[in-house]
Amino acid sequence: DVVLTQTPVSLLISLGGQASISCRSSQSLVHSNGNTYLHWYLQKPGQSPQLLIYQVSNRFSGIPDRFSGSGSGTDFTLKISRVEPEDLGVYYCLQRTHNPLTFGSGTKLEIK
């Protein structure tokens, strides 16, 4: 199975600051069709996960441009700029290039 390693495990960021989360894969996430199926989710406290970014860098509808995704191959990053109180929670990366699909272990964002 593909292992997604997220770092750091937790982040403490001041309001208005920037957060960066890494997701590294044990193998390339480039599908045979040329697409890369690496997505990012946020699970706010007490809530279900919500989609933020799909296919590396595309923001889902309603997601502010403070959230951005980048990367290729095995190395991916989620950046959150101008952190706001509602950004707190656990961030997960997910790969759907290979079966079985797998999630990263999560990164907890806390606000100072």
Place this chain on the structure above:
Amino acid sequence: EVQLVESGGGLVQPGRSLKLSCAASGFTFSNYGMHWIRQAPTKGLEWVASISPSGGSTYYRDSVKGRFTISRDNAKSTLYLQMDSLRSEDTATYYCATDIKQPFAYWGQGTLVTVSS
């Protein structure tokens, strides 16, 4: 508005069975693949099973193969997960999710399954 509402969770003894349901509304259910994803208490997310729009294709993680069965009733817009031979490690909140527009774009609120004697 897309809505997914899970039900059927509860406390069950090891080795027993439980059937979860996910009632869908706000979209054409028969057009989309559906999924079950679980989260053990204080742990991360784990994909469990998926089913194609017609129900003709199903996929499972290895640890539940032969014990869990995913199915759907497109006439009732409902997704199911039959869980047999339950183990303590199956204890988790089970979410249903769908791929409308994008992957796992919509999730239910989850239903808690506790396997314990």
